[in-house]
Amino acid sequence: MKPAVELIDVNMVFKNREVLRNLNLTIPEGQRMAVTGPSGAGKSTILKLIAGLVIPTSGLVIRHTCRTGYVFQEPRLLPWNTALENVTLPLIARGEKRLNARKTGITCLADMGLSGFEHSYPDQLSGGMKQRVSIARALAIEPDLLLLDEPFTGLDPALRESICQHLEQALSKKVATVIHVTHDVDAMIHTANTLYTLTTPDTLVQLPLAG
Ligand code: ADP
Numbered sequence: 001m002k003p004a005v006e007l008i009d010v011n012m013v014f015k016n017r018e019v020l021r022n023l024n025l026t027i028p029e030g031q032r033m034a035v036t037g038p039s040g041a042g043k044s045t046i047l048k049l050i051a052g053l054v055i056p057t058s059g060l061v062i063r064h065t066c067r068t069g070y071v072f073q074e075p076r077l078l079p080w081n082t083a084l085e086n087v088t089l090p091l092i093a094r095g096e097k098r099l100n101a102r103k104t105g106i107t108c109l110a111d112m113g114l115s116g117f118e119h120s121y122p123d124q125l126s127g128g129m130k131q132r133v134s135i136a137r138a139l140a141i142e143p144d145l146l147l148l149d150e151p152f153t154g155l156d157p158a159l160r161e162s163i164c165q166h167l168e169q170a171l172s173k174k175v176a177t178v179i180h181v182t183h184d185v186d187a188m189i190h191t192a193n194t195l196y197t198l199t200t201p202d203t204l205v206q207l208p209l210a211g
Pocket of ligand 1: 014037043044
């Protein structure tokens with residue numbers, strides 16, 4: 001199996017705080033990885049390193065994928081854009097025609113249960129709706145690498161279940177590598193086939209995943 005992402009001897013120090021020490025990890029294409037561990041252990045930092053949002057203090061991060069979808073803990077929508085514009089922006093930025101981007105955006109919002117809210121601005125949406133817009137934005141580009149950072153926090157259980165199912169469906173259509181930081185066992189079952197836990201700076205260990 002070809003690697004999707006490689007982390008080679010990665011060290012990450014923020015000011016004087018050592019967060020990751022000599023992290024070596026090869027994530028094969030198509031792997032669906034859940035990462036758990038205590039708060040502050042460095043899980044989000046791993047995602048940011050993989051996305052290229054932070055640079056390691058030393059070591060190498062190699063991404064072999066082309067399209068990264070990233071769902072952050074908070075929605076991070078552009079407040080001056082509508083829900084639809086937020087979803088279509090990355091598509092248009094990639095060179096897609098506006099009409100096609102619009103069609104994709106409308107479908108992705110509908111998949112998230114947001115039909116009728118395409119032209120709403122973020123401040124007209126609830127926290128859960130904004131988060132669903134951000135999930136639609138990540139899926140709209142048909143990512144071959146999907147980074148999920150506790151994306152379902154704040155969603156009520158029924159909604160979370162339906163979004164997880166949609167995500168599972170979207171992921172089953174193509175080979176995508178998924179790295180999902182979560183404490184949510186139910187959500188993990190939908191997206192992961194491998195489970196890792198990060199505790200101290202140098203211990204990212206694979207755990208058996210029941211079922
Ligand atoms: P987790 O996702 O496991 O909760 P994080 O990766 O968010 O942990 O953070 C790990 C540690 O790194 C925390 O102590 C956090 O305060 C620190 N940290 C993360 N990002 C930065 C930053 N940009 N500057 C300084 N410290 C940071």
